[in-house]
Amino acid sequence: MGSIQVLDNHTIDQIAAGEVVERPSSVVKELIENAMDAGATAITVEIKNGGIEYIRVTDNGSGIAKEDMKVAFLRHATSKLHDIDDLSILKSMGFRGEALASISAVSKMECISKTKEALLGFRYSIAGGVGEELEEVGAPVGTTMVVRNLFYNTPVRRKFLKSESTEGSHIEDMLQHLAMARPDISFQFINAGKTKLSTTGSSDLGEIVYRIFGRETKREAFAFQGEGEDVQISGILGTPVLNKSSRSYENFFVNERYVKSDILSKAVEEGYHGYVMQHKYPFCVLHIFIDPAEVDVNVHPAKTEIRLKNTERIREIVSRLVQESLHKREMIPECPLDKPATEIEPPQKLPEVFESSRMKALNEAYNPVPIMNIPKPDLAGNVTEDKAIKEKDIFEIDFDAPIVKETQPRVEQKSEPAIERQVFPGFEQLSFIPEEEKVLSKEARKKYEIIGQIFNTYWIITYHDAVYFVDQHAAHEKVNYEKLIKKYNENKIDSQILSPPIILSVSPSEKMVLIDNRIAFENLGFSFDEFGGSEIALRAVPMEVYFSNEKEMFQEILAELCDLPGKKDIHFVTSQIATMACKASVKGGKKMSREEIESLIDALLECENPYHCPHGRPTIFSMKKTELEKKFKRIVE
Ligand code: ADP
Ligand code: MG
Secondary structure: OOOOOOOOHHHHHHHHHHHHOOOHHHHHHHHHHHHHHOOOOEEEEEEEHHHOOEEEEEEOOOOOOHHHHHHHOOOOOOOOOOOHHHHHHOOOOOOOOOHHHHHHHOOEEEEEEEOOOOOOEEEEEEEOOEEOOOEEEOOOOEEEEEEEOOOOOOHHHHHOOOOHHHHHHHHHHHHHHHHHHOOOOEEEEEEOOEEEEEOOOOOEHHHHHHHHHOHHHHHOEEEEEEEEOOEEEEEEEEOHHHOEOOHHHEEEEEOOEEEEOHHHHHHHHHHOOOOOOOOOEOOEEEEEEOOHHHEEHHHOOOOOEOEEOOHHHHHHHHHHHHHHHHHHOOOOOEOOOOOOOOOOOOOOOOOOHHHHHHHHHHHHHHOOOOEEOOOEEOOOOOEEOOOOEEHHHHHHHHHOOOOOOOOOOOOOOOOOOHHHOOOOOOOEOOOOOOOOOOOOOHHHHOOOEEEEEEOOOEEEEEEOOEEEEEEHHHHHHHHHHHHHHHHHHOOOOOEEEEEEEEEEEOOHHHHHHHHHOHHHHHHOOOEEEEOOOOEEEEEEEEHHHOOOOHHHHHHHHHHHHHHOOOOOOHHHHHHHHHHHHHHOOOOOOOOOOHHHHHHHHHHHHOOOOOOEOOOOOEOEEEEEHHHHHHHOOOOOO
16 A cells, blocks of 8 residues: 555644644634624633633624534635635735634634624534534624634644743733724733723724823823825824833834834834934834735735835835924923833723623623523533523623623624725824923923023923923033034035144054045045054044044044944934034033023024934923922822
């Protein structure tokens, strides 16, 4: 007998399942995508044991009709695609018709669903790909999928799973991304009986940021919106107070899908240039809406990596919009006295809108005690065929939902499936307070009261109901920097001839760099000659920095340049100018006269971004009068 055998269907299913179902989070992802495709406006996800033993996804979408129920679990069964030509116009989340077949091949699954038209719902159990007969059950419109004992029949794959807490945190991460992707859908996430995330589906991205990241983040973030050639962008940007040490707080969504993209990261970071310090990254939740034809989402099986056509254009638009929004914004960090600025409060628990309305619907429709046959897992996760469990028990055991109050808004049923839903360019930003009058503006300037200098370094100013602290060095540095950049861009940096020239010794590699970049140095206002051997003569320096420590400045620029490999781009120039600006600025610890500070403040107001020095440190921060009042217990919190 030959050694080649045709695999049986069961084995084929299990192998194929591996491609779709890698871990509990991939199951949750597929089930949520199905719920979204079914037009759900509220989705609850509950897991136990990291999702390995128990996953429940309940939605209020279209439901599955009785005659489709079994078919939905067959491989390549889909209601979303009819022939291959459909592929190009398809906007739904998934269309391969593989998820349910794959998940049910490697778990004990059950589905309860009811359509609007049907009088009753149906329940279908299928374990290891083997299905039972349908049963009638009482259920509201929508679908509940329960997945138990993942990989119970493929022990090798089960061994590859990480700890329950790791698997659970993957799922939580994903839910956070989904909630940010779709602020119009109400999400509930319950892990081991605890509500971890709860959103209302109000379309308010600010609310989502609050729920996920807490009050402090919400307070230091602002909404922005803009567009450019066929691209619409909207989202939330963090002020520099929220800058992080890693990229993990940069959240990108292209056409409402969470994506990872180096190009978008770079674009946003470029936009934040001057607002973040080195090795720091901004906080952002950025939605980009582009023609789906411009995106290839299927590059990566998990669909988090995308390929954009026309990347340069998108990068340019994103970075410009981010920069403009930051410029427009007053960026004075506030200093509450008792709390560190980075403290994050845990998101508040919301009543479970969706489950409560579902319960109410159930109670109304099937009072007093309808029967739903859902097998309960015992503590070991084994299913016991405990028929005729009262619906109430099921909800108490599995659904952990607070009982509905009469005032609770009911979640509307959407009649249209999400496939036909138009992607909306922008969200309601209701929860953001409108911008007040800018403090650093010429208007406000007239009302400043300059109190004086402290520690020979900081200036205290009061305006309206707050006190402002200005760092004289950072402020001066910023003024010099913007002046120099402006002149550089206009090709107008004037030079001051040094007589006699400054003689400097340089290393052979420094000398090479100097000669290679002579033009760049001349554009910056420097001029030098080789002076024989290891010395050079510095003959002219930029006018703006004359009278400061020219020699040290030049040496520093040279050293920075030597450290920089390869091409010297615009960031090279800006960093050289930053060094020049720094060296030419008044230091901390120097007494300044009132006239000097007055003119420095005037000059600061001319800046495009007066809030940060070129290295991203703040020039100014504020403290509200109410903070002082709290400190002195004039007002009680
Ligand atoms: P696909 O999503 O690629 O079509 P799936 O295996 O994920 O394949 O689902 C198969 C079919 O089952 C879907 O096309 C859809 O018709 C139906 N279905 C699955 N989940 C739901 C749900 N939550 N609500 C309504 N219909 C669903
Ligand atoms: Mg699917």
